[in-house]
Structures are given as C-alpha cells and as structure tokens.
Amino acid sequence: DAKTTQPTSMDCAEGRAANLPCNHSTISGNEYVYWYRQIHSQGPQYIIHGLKNNETNEMASLIITEDRKSSTLILPHATLRDTAVYYCIVSGGSNYKLTFGKGTLLTVNP
C-alpha cells in the first residue's frame, strides 16, 4: 500500500478555510485517496475520496495534483465541531483495507 505523510497538527480560525495537505508519492494508478476524520472518542467518519479528478461534496473538497503525488482536503468554512484528527489513506483495486496512520490533528479556534 502506498504510504501517506501528513503534518502532525494544524490550527485554523473558525469560519476560515482549513487546508489539510497529504503526500502520497508512491501512489499507483488504481489507488484512490480517501479522507476520514475522527472526532474525540467517536468512530472514524468518511469524508471524501477521489482518484485523479478534484471532488466536492457537502462536507469538503478534495484537490489532487496532476501527478497524483499529493492532495489537499479543504473544509471551506471550518467550525469548532470540525476539530478532529484527519486521516489521509491511499487504497484501491481489490484492496479492501484501510490503513490508518497518525493523521493530522486539526484544531479550530474561536
């Protein structure tokens, strides 16, 4: 499985956009980029995923670079409830597995 690298922690002001980066330089052609988050003591929550095109849903946007070696998760208007650990995961093909790293702790400040 391709490995991912994320910053350990980030801060964001409430109401501003939160941009969370992820490097996945060894990603292969059939692997997707998935983002999950885990709010303290809760189960992980699926946010979004993409292959090579940018994706947007009601929660976030995912920007994947043209070479697919990195991506950015964007929360357009962060709220205090978005404070969580965000995980970037690369997976695909017949690989059903989710391999969680340490993720990025995003703290949204008032």
Next chain:
Amino acid sequence: DAGITQSPRHKVTETGTPVTLRCHQTENHRYMYWYRQDPGHGLRLIHYSYGVKDTDKGEVSDGYSVSRSKTEDFLLTLESATSSQTSVYFCAISEDGYSTKQYFGPGTRLTVT
C-alpha cells in the same frame, strides 16, 4: 449516518473470561469489519466478513474469533481476555470489498483487569 450499533458500549471484565462484542447494522451492507484502536497504533483490522458465514483474518487476529450468522450481525469474541486486549473496538461496514468507503460504529471500550 449509517445505521450501525455496537453493544455493549463499555465493559470491564477479568483476565481469562470470554467476552463477546456485537455489531448490528441496518444498511444490508455485505462487508463488516472489526478494528481495535490503541494509543500509538491507530486503528488495526482484527477480522472482517464478506458475507454470511464468510470471514477472514486481519492483521491482529490472534486471540479473537468472529461469527456472522445473519447479514446484520457480526460478533467478535475474545476467547480468554487478556490485559493486552484492553482497547476501543470499532465495527465498520461497507457495501463491497472494492471500496474502502467504510462507515464506523460508535465503538466499545473494553477494559480487561
């Protein structure tokens, strides 16, 4: 939110006793998973199921067994609980095994004394 419940939500048990955790889903998803989460290790897959009576091991399956007799229920059994199995256990479901778009339950906090 996906309809996933876990029971019990909290349990304290003694070393050497058997423990069964239950995951129940109302989504009719084919795949179900059990993970454990420990500080410093993230989430690790214990066992998974790809259909009724069809199960397979994950990366940390020793000391655990599973059963799935109905689509909606996936049971995790600790045959003889040890202190190293103190953890938070999460169940997850997905429609198929080719998508890692999984939905997680609220978790069960298990303490083995």
